[in-house]
Amino acid sequence: MQSIKVGLLGFGTIGTGVVRVFQQNQDLLASRLGASLELVRIADLDTTTDRGVQLVPGLLTDDAQGLLNDPDIQIVIELIGGYEPARTFVLQAIRNGKHVVTANKALLAMHGEEIFRAAEEAGVNVMFEAAVGGGIPVISAIKENLGANNFSALYGILNGTCNYILTQMDEDGADFSNVLADAQQQGYAETDPTFDVEGIDTAHKLALLISLCFGINVDFNQIYTEGISKVTAIDIAFARDFGYKLKLLAIGKRDGDRVEARVHPTMVPIGYPLSTISGVFNSVRLVGDFSGPVMLSGYGAGMDATASAVMGDVIAAARDQLSDSGARVPALGCPQAQLIPCEIKPMDQVVTAYYLRFTVKDNPGVLAQIAGILGKYEISIESMIQPHRHEAEAVPIVFMTHESEERNVIAALAEIDKLDVIQEETLLIRVEENLE
């Protein structure tokens, strides 16, 4: 029986999950491949902490160079995370002719072009199914199974921490900071949650999905990114009254030669499939011209689900190795030379509907003042709720608008927020009515 040899860089949580798959499902892997799949080396600076898995002596070292230069190793799994030394190690593995499997979305969102080009030149794979949507096979779906489709749109719930927080806020009526503290205690949120709650992690994943769906090179910095830290329980309750759930949505849409790429809290109609994805689950909805909408859901993070995705890629790389097919599927689904530079539509030109929560001194005439300014900027109002009347206190007035251009809304709010009756900066949440 042939043997495929694998090296693992990074022995943290997901690395431990990967080791568990190798140990627990060794026979299954061998039967799938008709060859044995062996984890022959693990490199991590920390060689002493007990990760709860038994290792044969000598398997774990702190010598990454030894692993990267071991000619027996055909596949390198990178689970270090972050930019460096991950970038250097990945490029080195590629130059040494090894397939690379990684879960590192930050690295690929920032240095993908360099890494994918290097892989193409070396004729090896860089696979990253685990980088988006944990155990959900969305990357392969786009570049392989649905590869014959021109995609018009993709919508994703891509961060389990945010979805967990929003679900808890919805269910308990609790405020962001309380739920975040809870989530941190339960291990669903990091000690420094910025990357997750400010939408950066979601934007990294969207950058990859957009490149794949639309066959373009994306400048990550052009993706509009807004997190959930300003959302309040009041807004979630209003959303429900209007018939919506609040989700941190990653949105990619083709619009002629341009592409919309944005991450922000979004009101999604109750009953629309993405509205039913709750807790730590992730989901991606892809809209192809022939497939129609295809939705994939599952655990978006966690040791085991992510390890499942990593090992799916390892199986694919091993099959390439066994069939001597080099890099059979390009990293982004088409050769680098076929990728089109593509303009991201500036956020202020995006057209969508809006939820606007004004905080006002409640006196007669306020409504007319606000509505007047909205009208001046051609923002038409679909509905309005003015729930309480406590003379002289700050109270919310909520408007749902019809579709409007973002720059008009921003300009109108700037003018409205200067009014004497406005007590706080107005809160804006985008509303997606026309989800496919």
Place this chain on the structure above:
Amino acid sequence: MQSIKVGLLGFGTIGTGVVRVFQQNQDLLASRLGASLELVRIADLDTTTDRGVQLVPGLLTDDAQGLLNDPDIQIVIELIGGYEPARTFVLQAIRNGKHVVTANKALLAMHGEEIFRAAEEAGVNVMFEAAVGGGIPVISAIKENLGANNFSALYGILNGTCNYILTQMDEDGADFSNVLADAQQQGYAETDPTFDVEGIDTAHKLALLISLCFGINVDFNQIYTEGISKVTAIDIAFARDFGYKLKLLAIGKRDGDRVEARVHPTMVPIGYPLSTISGVFNSVRLVGDFSGPVMLSGYGAGMDATASAVMGDVIAAARDQLSDSGARVPALGCPQAQLIPCEIKPMDQVVTAYYLRFTVKDNPGVLAQIAGILGKYEISIESMIQPHRHEAEAVPIVFMTHESEERNVIAALAEIDKLDVIQEETLLIRVEENLE
């Protein structure tokens, strides 16, 4: 630029969809592959009907043999359907060293072993993503992305006709025969709907999914198959009262050395994700030991969605051709020699919960008689509804049981149905409480 040449057998609805993908998305296909993908021949006995697509003269012939023996053609798409001549043509294409892409679940459920063995011997692919779940990439998910998982269970809504009928019955309170007639008129059901409504199509698909998930050869005839033709609007209304939706579910479960494989109307808890799949949509939920539950949803049928899946396979076969990798992924996800013969658990040993609708002459003591017999067979009752009381008329009494062994339930019903007070054969619908 290299060119991959494709032949199409069968120019019906899905064949027409495939031709449309070739025409409409030619540039996309070329950019994905870095090679051109050419449809060079279509064979169909009917060469005259206008399918609404323009063909270059000479492309369409009635000469299947010419196509099968054309040495330039590297990939053959089989969309004839049925057993013969599809089987003979597929085997011939394989022997001639061509990759085969098919949507023919009936053929593969009955003759899969013969075809897959022939393909393995010839070193070519037999790909059939379009055979299950239309445009949903479930086959690849099992044998590639989730390939490192041991699966404990799979649940599928796999027939759009049945799901459409059940959804309409639920929404309109209409009866089966009326909704079926409507569905036929709208093109959602065939003139002879037996294959769909009696669950046979779903069982064909389940046979394939079970082979893939559990790495076994399945005898299709051992799959318990019950359709939806006996379901009434009353049962759907009762299901709702008890907190369930009624779905035609395909269920595969590992149980030690054996596998449960069954297709039947099933009550699914409202709120459980599969309960939200309505109309012509299909969905599959796979439960892996590392991935946890992964759910894939989309159009389960239709010209375009099915063509999308066919062309996804064509892309994969073309990539194998371009990288000279032969049959890189075995048809069932592992080499034929690795497949384990596996016993299907006999239906009478299955343990599940039950909805039992008795039709009785309503007089005092009926309930006690029924409950007594259920008790004798160790069937414990979870809840009961006895909605109407019209002395001397036939009225329904509905029981929901706790989990019981099927043979006990069958024996109890045989005894109960002999009682004088029973007016009609008792209706049994299985209830899945413990869906993962």
